[in-house]
Each structure stands twice: as structure tokens, then as C-alpha cells.
Amino acid sequence: MFRQGDVLIMPVAEESVPAGIAEAAGEPRDARGRLILALGEVTGHAHAVTGRGRLIREPGPADGPMLLHLPEGGRVVHEEHAAIPLPRGWFRVVRQREYLPGSVRIVAD
């Protein structure tokens, strides 16, 4: 389990990856060829993964978790946080949230 700021990256055993996800369309890469785990809309800073692999949004709410597949491992980078090397495998990417009475909101740094 790895944490970079407001993003948590949890290893997922390959056998527990939901059916259909492996074949599902992946998220497009950004102009610099990176997979964007979370984008700060105000700062423009992003938690991004470099290296081969795919990022797949799980069905559900727009800000729901995403699955990250890195067949050869990769590296998660951000303008304000130290980079973290990631081993190869499947991961679930979770955004940090904050409690609000009656609802919950996503945190962004």
C-alpha cells in the first residue's frame, strides 16, 4: 500500500480483479504520455504514473476508484511530492475524502 498526498494506491491480487476489467477500455494518457490518477483542477498538478500499463475506471460514480495495471512496474510522480516506485501488478487507486455532515467530499492537494 502506497500513499502520495491525497491518493492511496493499494495492491490488488490478480484473481480478485473484477471480471471484464482486464478487457475494458483504459483511460487515455495525457499529452506527456502519463496516466493521470488524480488532477488538481486549481493547481494543475497531477498524481501521474509513468511507464507501461493501463488505468481503468471502475463502473460507478465519476470519482469512484480506478484500477491500475502495471505489467512491468512503474513510478507515481507529482509536482509537490516525492516519486514512489511501484512494483508490477494490479492496484486500486483511491482518492482521499473528507467528512461533511450529510455527505462526503473528495480532497485534492
Added chain:
Amino acid sequence: MNDVNTWRGVAAATGAADRAAAERGVRLAYRTAGLAEPERIIWADSPLAGVTAARSLDGGGRSVRDAVRTRPWAAERRRMHDALGPAGWAAHWNTTGARLWDTTRALAERIRGGVLDSLAGKPEEAAELRPVLLDAVLGQHDAAWLAAFDGRSEPLEGLAAVARHAGWWWPYENAVVICERPTALHRDEAGRLDRSDGPALAYPDGFALYAWRGMPVPAEFLDELASLTPERIRGESNAELRRVMLEHYGYDRFLADSGAKPVHRDETGILWRIALADDEDVVTVEVVNSTPEPDGTSRTYWLRVPPTTRTAKEGVAWTFGLSSDAYEPVRQT
């Protein structure tokens, strides 16, 4: 073909409309629908002005919104649905329109509410305008479904062109009323209207909405935020406004100024609790960023967690949807 981020930009675009380009889009949409081009195109400075102009339009004829917008949209949706199949359509929608749906729909809803609120003193007028308001083609705020059809649906090119260059519009047989875009739009990371020192949404004629992290607030309330005191915050009887005050004042400052004591401390951070009269306690975790700032200091921040939280670790784990036991990062930065 544009991507979903281009349409995200269209939905959030501010500044003067490109009137010539928008009018070309309007004419194209009419021709595509098999209609004669409108004789008159009337510009309005906000949805409030637009709905008023549409209501009092003289000789505009009947609304042709169905022919211009609804039917072509439904036909294209059916065509793509048949071509892609139900699962294919759902997957396509998930990667396009669904990304923009919640925020643009919420924004349009807030604008409708703001228009009706501004007429609150005139209930008869509000009742008359409500159906007209619901009848608008949303221009830039139709970005979600236009994103789903982009590059695949020639019959929607006229509608897409208007959306790229202008705000809401009302198509009638002989005339079109079309609105300028906002002059200012401020939202938080979650896409909600949010600004502490002015209107979160404003149009050229002064029509504006004030909000703090999505919550509508009176303009005067924002002026007061600059001079808050812990006593004033504790004394506020409206729980929602008090929450806004607390967030604006800063939990950290409020904790320090009210002499609050930490409830629990562990390797993940510190848990604080503030008791409030007639409201649930405010419980926050104080966390220190693992990566120092360029000046060598570490940024501390506070996240509100459910009032049932007992330990700092439980609070941090909750922010990621995990139980205290399951939260074990091996590396954090």
C-alpha cells in the same frame, strides 16, 4: 474530434460569446432540423435576462426546441446505442458524458434556482417563467451529452457549435434568444461553486450566484467572513452557515483560539474534537505532509472525519474508505 477535457473547458468557459460563430451554429441547427433559419437573433446578458426576453418575445412563434434539439439528440442517441450495443453505449458514456454530467447538471440547476430566487418578490412572474426556464437549450451546459456525440454525429454539429461559443438559448419559429456566457466562474476541486471574496458565478448584467464550497450564501455573509471570531462562530445558530464559518476561519486557528485539547495521537497524526451546541461535534485529524515544502517546512493540514472516530489512525484510514486495521502504507510521500 475533441476529447472530454475540451468539453469540460466548454462547460466552464467564461468571457464574451463569439456571437458570429454562435449564430452560424444556430442557423445550421435550424437547417439540419429542416426549418427556415430564424429571422431574428436576440442576445441577452444572462439566463435571467434571457428567460425574461424569451417570455416577452413578440412574434417569435412557437418553440421549436423539440425539432432543433430534442429529436435530433434522441435519434443520434438511438443510432449510437444500436451501433455500439447496450454495453458499448454504457462504456462510451462512462468515458465521455458521464465525466461531465454531475457538475454541469448541478451548475445548470443552480442557475435555474438563482433566476427564480431573483424573482422571489414576484411569485406570479416566477410561476410564469419556470416552464420557460426549463425549456432552454443549455448551450455550453449541454457539454456532457455533446461530448458523448462529438465527432460521431453530424446532425448535432449546429448544437455543438452554439455550445462552443455561447450560453443558454431558446429557439422559436421566427426568433432565437441567446445568452452570453458568464464573466466569472469559480469552483472547488469537487466542481462545486465556491468563492469567498465575490460571486462564484457572474454574468455581464450583474446576475450572480454566491456560494462557499457549493453552499449558496448571501453576498453579505461573505463580507462578514473576513472579521470572524470564535465567539461569533459559536453563536451562529444556522448549522450550515456555522460550518462555512469554521472552514473559512480554519479548524487549526479555531482549535488554537478555543484552547481545544487533542483527543488522540499516534504515528498517523492527531485527532481533535470541538463540541458545538445543538450540532454534532467537529472531529478532525491533523496530518503532516510527508514531503517537506521547498523551504524545508512540512505542511500540516486538517481533514474532517465522522464524529464517531476514536483514534487518529482510524480517522486517516476513514478518509481512504478503509478500516483502521486495513490502513498500512509501506511508503508515503
